[in-house]
Amino acid sequence: xxxxxxxxxxxxxxxxxxxxxxxxxxxxxxxxxxxxxxxxxxxxxxxxxxxxxxxxxxxxxxxxxxxxxxxxxxxxxxxxxxxxxxxxxxxxxxxxxxxxxxxxxxxxxxxxxxxxxxxxxxxxxxxxxxxxxxxxxxxxxxxxxxxxxxxxxxxxxxxxxxxxxxxxxxxxxxxxxxxxxxxxxxxxxxxxxxxxxxxxxxxxxxxxxxxxxxxxxxxxxxxxxxxxxxxxxxxxxxxxxxxxxxxxxxxxxxxxxxxxxxxxxxxxxxxxxxxxxxxxxxxxxxxxxxxxxxxxxxxxxxxxxxxxxxxxxxxxxxxxxxxxxxxxxxxxxxxxxxxxxxxxxxxxxxxxxxxxxxxxxxxxxxxxxxxxxxxxxxxxxxxxxxxxxxxxxxxxxxxxxxxxxxxxxxxxxxxxxxxxxxxxxxxxxxxxxxxxxxxxxxxxxxxxxxxxxxxxxxx
Numbered sequence: 001x002x003x004x005x006x007x008x009x010x011x012x013x014x015x016x017x018x019x020x021x022x023x024x025x026x027x028x029x030x031x032x033x034x035x036x037x038x039x040x041x042x043x044x045x046x047x048x049x050x051x052x053x054x055x056x057x058x059x060x061x062x063x064x065x066x067x068x069x070x071x072x073x074x075x076x077x078x079x080x081x082x083x084x085x086x087x088x089x090x091x092x093x094x095x096x097x098x099x100x101x102x103x104x105x106x107x108x109x110x111x112x113x114x115x116x117x118x119x120x121x122x123x124x125x126x127x128x129x130x131x132x133x134x135x136x137x138x139x140x141x142x143x144x145x146x147x148x149x150x151x152x153x154x155x156x157x158x159x160x161x162x163x164x165x166x167x168x169x170x171x172x173x174x175x176x177x178x179x180x181x182x183x184x185x186x187x188x189x190x191x192x193x194x195x196x197x198x199x200x201x202x203x204x205x206x207x208x209x210x211x212x213x214x215x216x217x218x219x220x221x222x223x224x225x226x227x228x229x230x231x232x233x234x235x236x237x238x239x240x241x242x243x244x245x246x247x248x249x250x251x252x253x254x255x256x257x258x259x260x261x262x263x264x265x266x267x268x269x270x271x272x273x274x275x276x277x278x279x280x281x282x283x284x285x286x287x288x289x290x291x292x293x294x295x296x297x298x299x300x301x302x303x304x305x306x307x308x309x310x311x312x313x314x315x316x317x318x319x320x321x322x323x324x325x326x327x328x329x330x331x332x333x334x335x336x337x338x339x340x341x342x343x344x345x346x347x348x349x350x351x352x353x354x355x356x357x358x359x360x361x362x363x364x365x366x367x368x369x370x371x372x373x374x375x376x377x378x379x380x381x382x383x384x385x386x387x388x389x390x391x392x393x394x395x396x397x398x399x400x401x402x403x404x405x406x407x408x409x410x411x412x413x414x415x416x417x418x419x420x421x422x423x424x425x426x427x428x429x430x431x432x433x434x435x436x437x438x439x440x441x442x443x444x445x446x447x448x449x450x451x452x453x454x455x456x457x458x459x
Contacts, residue, residue: 010444013287043423050417064410071405083123089268090116106440113176118425122418157241183434236260249326250392253318266304270377302358309352350380
């Protein structure tokens with residue numbers, strides 16, 4: 001039972017059913033605010049730079065990047081894993097809290113799911129570009145062909161990367177879209193514009209709100225949720241296997257699959273926090289995204305930060321305890337000290353130390369601090385991927401093959417372009433789609449009313 005006295009109201013402001021519908025649909029039914037237009041313009045500029053950088057990569061090859069014989073994976077794979085991490089939280093947030101029947105998810109899950117879809121789309125671009133010859137991408141698809149017995153290597157984790165990420169994108173997009181059917185029907189019935197009525201009517205797939213439709217809708221949500229829950233764990237486990245199946249030093253000192261999955265959820269939840277604060281401040285949704293919601297996310301981040309700190313310590317301890325001179329060199333002379341010490345300590349401070357400020361209630365109740373620390377976590381998680389990839393590859397077993405690495409302007413442009421894609425997608429979502437599930441918010445509203453009635457009856 002949800003205790004309002006302990007955890008606070010799920011929806012504040014004594015809202016009625018009509019208030020919930022009007023508030024959630026207000027951004028769609030009103031004109032676009034100036035900040036939205038400015039943000040969209042900046043996002044499009046970043047997107048254009050990214051598209052030009054992608055064109056150069058495809059036109060001239062990955063020689064436009066600063067990769068070398070030692071560091072064959074650079075910013076492309078760093079950013080690929082980073083975007084996959086962001087994409088983990090939305091579905092994990094919705095699915096796990098749905099299965100656990102946590103009612104406080106209702107104000108946050110829709111935006112988190114949208115974030116997942118756009119982040120996975122951004123992540124999928126990097127392996128394609130890293131192939132160099134994008135037009136040959138179909139070779140990784142297992143299908144009967146006329147080129148002879150040419151099939152993909154099913155033992156390769158790279159093949160399962162493609163399979164898992166594609167499945168994850170399809171399930172996440174389906175879960176997100178099908179969850180909006182009731183809201184599309186509501187917009188269709190409320191709008192007076194014939195164009196909007198036809199567009200939202202098409203996407204509502206004939207939703208009428210009958211009891212039979214609701215039955216199947218709720219059953220489908222749990223089925224897709226079960227599939228997505230498996231993919232949440234498997235996707236980053238497979239990505240981590242790309243590293244752990246190699247012989248590079250620094251990739252064997254901890255159990256990579258759970259390490260990667262926990263890190264992805266940590267980063268994704270931090271991005272959810274950033275997105276929720278933006279929505280709350282920009283659209284004045286403080287009655288729906290309450291201090292209790294943000295406090296709950298902050299507590300989760302605090303707990304996962306402790307796990308990340310333990311993982312970092314475990315890596316260092318196992319490297320020392322193993323007595324392997326290559327592992328010892330990688331951690332003690334290349335990360336903790338050495339050329340890549342700044343990147344290592346940025347990772348530790350951002351992910352394991354600064355989030356511990358959330359133990360203080362004053363920090364958890366300060367929006368500026370919540371926003372800043374959540375951004376810092378995302379920066380720290382980027383540096384974690386940098387440490388894993390570059391520090392191990394730049395200085396491996398043979399000193400004669402050591403090489404330094406720094407990104408080219410084209411690599412930076414591709415990354416900025418994916419930020420533009422993500423920001424553009426999120427802004428379009430803000431403008432044309434309901435940011436919260438109206439039907440789910442109304443069930444929480446009923447929960448508040450039932451609790452109040454019980455309190456009155458007890459008195």
